[in-house]
Amino acid sequence: MMDKELMTMLICPVSHSELTFDRERQELKSSVSGLAYPVRDGIPVMLESEARVMSTEEKLGKAAPTS
Template sequence: MDARLLDILVCPVCKGNLEYRKEQKELVCKPCKLAFPIRDDIPIMLEEEARALGADEA
């Protein structure tokens, strides 16, 4: 994942910062408790494509 891209991406729901989780290939918004997938090095920043984080993941 390109570091410059990570610097400018924000959560589409709350506009908060995202945490990159390389192993899971996801961008995580902790306040919204959503994980946005990264497919073929492209972040999918659609709320309907995000998965809800479990209580143990936040």
């Protein structure tokens, strides 16, 4: 669970933009940089080297197509 006060202080270290918390994937996402930072044991890992590159659909806030 991410602390709401902590969320207001965190920004993407690459783009310096706001982050959104994806509860299901336990990630902090930046639609500006297209990176998703993992949250492990409630601790955000704000390292670019640890971030996952989001798909175009994720960056645009759309659901990924299903097969």
